[in-house]
Amino acid sequence: MKIVFTAEYEGDLQVFRQLGELVVEGWAIGKPKLSSQQYIALAHDAEVIVTSYDDITAEVIAGCPQLKVIACTRANPVNIDIQAAKQRDIKVLYTPGRNADAAAELTLGLMLSLARHIPQAHAALKRGDFTRPTQSGNSTQAGLRRDVVWDVSADSPYEVFKGGELRNKTLGLVGYGNIGRRVARLARAFGMEVLVADPFVAAEDIDEPGLHKATLQQLFNSADYVSLHLSSGPGTDGMINASLLSTMKKGAYIINTSRAAVINEQDLIDALRHGPLGGAALDVYHQEPLWQEHPFITELDNVIITPHIAGATRESIAKHTAMIAADLQRFIAGEPLLYQWR
Missing domain, CATH: 3.40.50.720 (NAD(P)-binding Rossmann-like Domain)
Incomplete structure (x- = not known):
């Protein structure tokens, strides 16, 4: 089984290598999103695609005739043409709750x-607002303990x-x-x-x-x-x-x-x-x-x-990597999938 992996990930990809031939490209190695033609050239003979942000359009799906699974490492696979995948009976995986x-x-x-x-x-x-121009400290009057306060005004x-x-x-x-x-x-x-x-x-x-x-x-x-x-x-x-x-x-x-x-x-x-x-x-x-x-x-x-960073943690990426790996193992074993898109 050939797996084309263009998703962000955390940790190693040993589990994916154990499942078949693994090709790691695109966003996974710091490159920009792939165009439809680039993706077809990369995955035309692949059975599995794992992506985060690449647009897996009807054109891409049609150009990959061996495709059986499209895995998207997001809570909502908006970049996948779900209907085009369903027409080919291609399983679409996603990662609910990973972030x-x-x-x-x-x-x-x-x-x-x-x-x-x-x-x-x-x-x-x-x-530099509310700061002092020199390192000089405040003096403490006799009989009082040192008071640490920014200002009183x-x-x-x-x-x-x-x-x-x-x-x-x-x-x-x-x-x-x-x-x-x-x-x-x-x-x-x-x-x-x-x-x-x-x-x-x-x-x-x-x-x-x-x-x-x-x-x-x-x-x-x-x-x-x-x-x-x-x-x-x-x-x-x-x-x-x-x-x-x-x-x-x-x-x-x-x-x-x-x-x-x-x-x-x-x-x-x-x-x-x-x-x-x-x-x-x-x-x-x-x-x-x-x-x-x-x-x-x-x-x-x-x-x-903030610049759309709610899910931007290393732990989130580690979770979605593990979730997709586990569901691909279930797919190969013929077991029910836990993260198949409805």
């Missing part, structure tokens, strides 16, 4: 950053960056899948109340002290922080709009580490400019990379932005 811990932890990091103004404080010190960092605590605040989770469940567990460890809006989860499955199901409207009315954990699609794209945003508490925050399409971007910008939102933390955008003159960069100081 759930990473995305959940970044979500909590963004919440803490919003609450405590961590990025702004860091950037201010790096600019309305312009001191203690006042400028004064924030709030997560404890006893309400977090609203829109979506309660692999990532949402982990965020709930972490947030409750911080002492937060958690509301969940997810039509596919029964109230009986989540109703316990500190964790309750709510309607989307109830969640937006009540939450101090709203965190989005949705897939993009016809039923969710643009779902977070001006109507919902306008009902949020004054000074509330919204975090999105899922898909940018679920928020109407202009409505979000308006809510950040004029209220009621106190701020937002975003890892995903309608166009990536972000435009240099985008308001998130040039205008809105109440927005914390």
Whole structure:
């Protein structure tokens, strides 16, 4: 069996070598995405493709007549033509939950950053704000112990960056899948109340002290922080709009580490400019990379932005590598596949 491997990976590929002839190319060795013609030239006689970001189009599938399995090391194989694969009875594998811990932890990091103004404080010190020009220290008056304090004034960092605590605040989770469940567990460890809006989860499955199901409207009315954990699609794209945003508490925050399409971007910008939102933390955008003159960069100081890195951990890559290897072993053994796309 020939395996063409163009996915990012962590560790060695010995398991894949044991399964057959292994060709490692493209993104796996630091090269750019392959074009359709490049992929066909590489995989025209392959039975298995393992990719992360290459576009496996109908043209590629047609150009690889031996193909039996397409494995995508992502939670949503958007770069695979699923229908073209189904027509050939080609199995499509994916890796659900492989970066759930990473995305959940970044979500909590963004919440803490919003609450405590961590990025702004860091950037201010790096600019030289609130610092002293020399190494000279403060003197301590007789009879007093040395006091370590930055400054005592309305312009001191203690006042400028004064924030709030997560404890006893309400977090609203829109979506309660692999990532949402982990965020709930972490947030409750911080002492937060958690509301969940997810039509596919029964109230009986989540109703316990500190964790309750709510309607989307109830969640937006009540939450101090709203965190989005949705897939993009016809039923969710643009779902977070001006109507919902306008009902949020004054000074509330919204975090999105899922898909940018679920928020109407202009409505979000308006809510950040004029209220009621106190701020937002975003890892995903309608166009990536972000435009240099985008308001998130040039205008809105109440927005914390990261460049789509929620799943970017070595552990996530190690997980997806192991998941695909294990399912390919099951495929060869004729066993049921655990990670076959529906």
